[in-house]
Amino acid sequence: MRIQYALKRGLFIGLMAMFAGALCADPVVSLSDTAKVVGKSEQGVDAFLGIPYAQAPVEALRWQLPQPAKPIQGTFQATQEGAICPQWQQGKFKGEEDCLNLDVYRPEHAKHKLPVLVYIHGGNNQTGEAHEFKPQALAKALNAVIVQVNYRLGVLGFNPLKALKTEQPIQASGNFGLLDQLAALQWVHQNIQHFGGRADQVTVAGFSAGGRDVMTMLISPLFKGKFQHAIVFSGGMTTAPVAPSQQVFRQAFAPLVVHDHIKPNIASAQAWLANGGKAVRDYLQQLPAERLAPLMKGAGIRMSHFPHLYRDGAVIPKQGFASTDYNSVPVIMLSGQTEFSIFALTDPYFVKAWHDGSLVNDPDMLSKYQFVYHYGGKLYSLFNVQQSAQRMFAHYKAPIYATEVAFGNDPLVTRNEQMALLGAFHGVFMPLLDRTWRQALLGKVFQQPGAVDLSKQFRRYLAHFIRTGNPNGQHLVRWLPWSPKHDNQGQSLLVLNANRHKALIQMSSKSYDEAVLLDAMAKDHRLSDQAKQEMIDQVLNGRWFSNSLDKRFHVPSLWPKS
Structure with a gap:
């Protein structure tokens, strides 16, 4: 009897260990008969990290349209966050150009297909990363699949310079970071069902720069039908004119041209950049990301310091938000x-x-x-x-x-x-x-x-x-x-x-009434007139919201004079 009891007890413990092991096994998603993605479970959520949604935008693909990711062959270990895109943070270079990846989170043991929330991070389209916040608690609270996206930033993500343009209108827009977000939405449409999400129930959300990008999606013909709902956290309507943006970029790149002894001074460097051509393109292509990331740093919600979201006529309408043709969701x-x-x-x-x-x-x-x-x-x-x-x-x-x-x-x-x-x-x-x-x-x-x-x-x-x-x-x-x-x-x-x-x-x-607010500012005597004008000229000027303020208080434009 003791032997039988011991055998039964041992069998029971073994089965329990196997069952516990099964419960703790890493989550696996099959994309096809030959492709699997292995994630990890944490805090009651399955996480699949660093999944490529497009090819690395390096070498010949730098400043080009995002190309579909090559199909996964075998097993992809999605247990670590992918690289963030090149950026300048706190005086240091971070990231790498092979950064077009996303993270997928879903509640454990979900029994039905769930709605999908695609999140676009903030950072003035110059800094930031997919993992802007921890989404585990939100995924459980919403009972939804959450996707967080890395996309090209700074002058690698938005660049209107003539030398980089091809005859393809969408590529020539220079809105590469926004096009990366489109590629991520296309990836979601094609693959999210494998992760328990509904491709017909996608909400795109963004904060700050991400919110402004989502606002732009509402007027871009390329994003029509790509999502069913939108959430704009601290976004607003911002776009940039092409020609003045090119001038700002020439000013930013010219010191590099002079430093590298391509041209003897800033004026000739700007003229060389303006002419475009193969020599300029080849020069720009070979510049390392470490030298590009600091350009136009510290823009501080001033479009004149780092213009992006260009009104090119292909990706973003030339009339910008004066458009009456919305992707109404x-x-x-x-x-x-x-x-x-x-x-x-x-x-x-x-x-x-x-x-x-x-x-x-x-x-x-x-x-x-x-x-x-x-x-x-x-x-x-x-x-x-x-x-x-x-x-x-x-x-x-x-x-x-x-x-x-x-x-x-x-x-x-x-x-x-x-x-x-x-x-x-x-x-x-x-x-x-x-x-x-x-x-x-x-x-x-x-x-x-x-x-x-x-x-x-x-x-x-x-x-x-x-x-x-x-x-x-x-x-x-x-x-x-x-x-x-x-x-x-x-x-x-x-x-x-x-x-x-x-x-x-x-x-x-x-x-709020803008005119009433500006009148109140003019009549506010808590500061001296001199101190008030100092705050307007140095701190409030040139921001997303400052057009009427700058005109009212005669603040010079921060855009370069043509």
Whole structure:
């Protein structure tokens, strides 16, 4: 009996070990009879990392259209993040040109095909990476497949120089980073079903530069039918004219030409670059990414410093957002209430005082900061949501859902010194998706009960939206579509806020009037006229949202004179 018991017990333990091993086995996806992708499981989510969606844009493929990735043969180990694209961060070069890869996350043990959220990272189209936030918690909360994309950045991702153009109109656009995003969406359409996603239920979302890219997708004929819904986190309407952009690029590349003894001075170098031709193209092709990445660094949401998203007529209409032909899909547009805070704090005027802590102890500096914080925040929020919605509304054939995050503005709620300076900052929504995001800076602000409740409700809106194109659901404050006609009593903006204990969400008739804001700036006497003009000339000038401000206060254009 003891022998039989021991045998049975040993068999039971062996079976349990086998079963546990099966549960812990790495997830495997079959793309074909001969191609498999092996991922890893973490935090209740299957992750497939660094999957190539296009060929490496190197050598002859640099500054060319993204080419489809070569089919996987055998087994691809997708257990480590892929390379990020070349960029200049904190005084250092990072990345490599073989960077056109993406990450796929899905909840473990999903039984049905799930909606897909494709996320485009921010960074002014100059910096950033696919893994901008940890998507595991969001994938489970939305019960969705999440795809995060690396795409070409900086002068490797956007370049209008004449020498690089071929006779192919799409290639000649110079919008290579945007075309990479198109290639990623095409990869999703062709492959996501193998990962448990629905190719007919794709939402494209982006933050900051990624949000502006998504806005551009709404007017680009190339993106028609590539996604069913869109989410724009702090985006807005930005494009660049081709000819002035070429001039900015010639100015940026000319010092390299002189340094390499191709031409004797800046003027002759710019003329040589303007003429184009094989010699120029060959020179540009051989420049290492380490020398290209720092060009036009520190653009700081100023299109004149790093022009991109060119109105070429093939990828982006020549009339830009004056176009009336939209890829009309349901869209959410979001902004923080004080979006400009982080750009003010990192501006050369304030950054040292912020880092050494003297900003809050210097009444003069603090007054100047509060001025740009207040007016820059309102102008940026207006630009991100209201101006875009108003411009689109007449010709857009799908609902526009507008929202503004107010959480972060009340220091009695946040009780955090950095949040007192940041407020509802650029990216304030991010900790609502991933509570670990920037925790070293933000502390436990987003882990208090009110913020957690806000996070849960915000995620529920998103979960409904990525399935139906309508964010509304049971036990949620009804979110009305944007309407300037006031047929909903003017309540067109969902305000997301919380106290220390619970979420505070409501529809609001709040709106910004640019002319009224500029009048208020002119009449604001908390600063001397000299100090006020200094803030306008040096900190607020030339930003995405500054066209009317620059004209009102006679600020010279930052674009080069032709």
